[in-house]
Amino acid sequence: MSDAPLKLPPVIPVAVVENAADAVPLAKALIAGGLPVVEVTFRTPAAADAIRAIRAEAPDALVLAGTVLTTDQAVQAIEAGAQGAVSPGTNPEVVTVFQERSVPFMPGVATPTEIERAIGLGCKRLKFFPAGVLGGPAALKGISAPFAHLGIEYCPTGGVAESDLAAYHAVPGVVAVGGSWIATRDDITSHRWDDITRKAASAVSAATGR
Numbered sequence: 652m653s654d655a656p657l658k659l660p661p662v663i664p665v666a667v668v669e670n671a672a673d674a675v676p677l678a679k680a681l682i683a684g685g686l687p688v689v690e691v692t693f694r695t696p697a698a699a700d701a702i703r704a705i706r707a708e709a710p711d712a713l714v715l716a717g718t719v720l721t722t723d724q725a726v727q728a729i730e731a732g733a734q735g736a737v738s739p740g741t742n743p744e745v746v747t748v749f750q751e752r753s754v755p756f757m758p759g760v761a762t763p764t765e766i767e768r769a770i771g772l773g774c775k776r777l778k779f780f781p782a783g784v785l786g787g788p789a790a791l792k793g794i795s796a797p798f799a800h801l802g803i804e805y806c807p808t809g810g811v812a813e814s815d816l817a818a819y820h821a822v823p824g825v826v827a828v829g830g831s832w833i834a835t836r837d838d839i840t841s842h843r844w845d846d847i848t849r850k851a852a853s854a855v856s857a858a859t860g861r
């Protein structure tokens with residue numbers, strides 16, 4: 652992220668929340684699985700309210716805003732209490748909003764040129780997206796190698812399965828890995844909280860080897 656680094660758990664569940672009332676049970680299900688973090692994407696109108704509800708009622712969870720594509724969404728995310736944010740790409744205006752308010756932000760990158768550009772904007776933690784179709788851990792290892800001496804950190808996301816976690820975490824600079832399989836849109840709308848807890852615990856175990 653571009654500002655003070657957040658302490659991130661090894662896996663970041665990426666969530667699409669249709670109904671803000673589902674946000675707190677979702678966060679509590681993840682916490683119960685040992686994964687006190689959720690990325691609430693701005694892909695639904697409920698995102699800001701969902702973030703606000705989690706901050707108020709499940710304060711043990713780290714709440715990130717995801718799919719922040721515009722400066723308006725960046726401001727909404729910050730005002731709702733997001734403790735960090737993520738985008739699929741790098742929009743300099745969005746980067747500036749988060750930097751001016753000292754909220755950690757991970758812009759998305761897919762190429763060495765994009766990494767250089769993000770570094771030039773002052774970002775030190777980057778989302779590698781969409782990691783799977785870009786070539787997975789081997790691609791991230793190769794693309795990130797020339798920047799290793801700069802201490803750039805990565806959160807690969809997109810097309811990740813639990814079975815990939817160990818390989819991604821073995822890539823230098825990887826601090827967390829994101830994915831939607833732990834709490835799918837359907838899991839959330841169907842209130843499958845026990846399934847989410849189980850998948851969160853399994854992901855932590857796969858990522859940490861414990």
Ligand SMILES: O=C[C@H](O)COP(=O)(O)O
Pocket residue numbers: 665717808809810811829830831832
């Ligand atoms: O960052 C957001 C992505 O949609 C997560 O990708 P995924 O659904 O392939 O896990």
Ligand SMILES: CC(=O)C(=O)O
Pocket residue numbers: 692716717718719737738739740759778780808
């Ligand atoms: C895909 C992605 O990076 C996001 O939704 O934030």
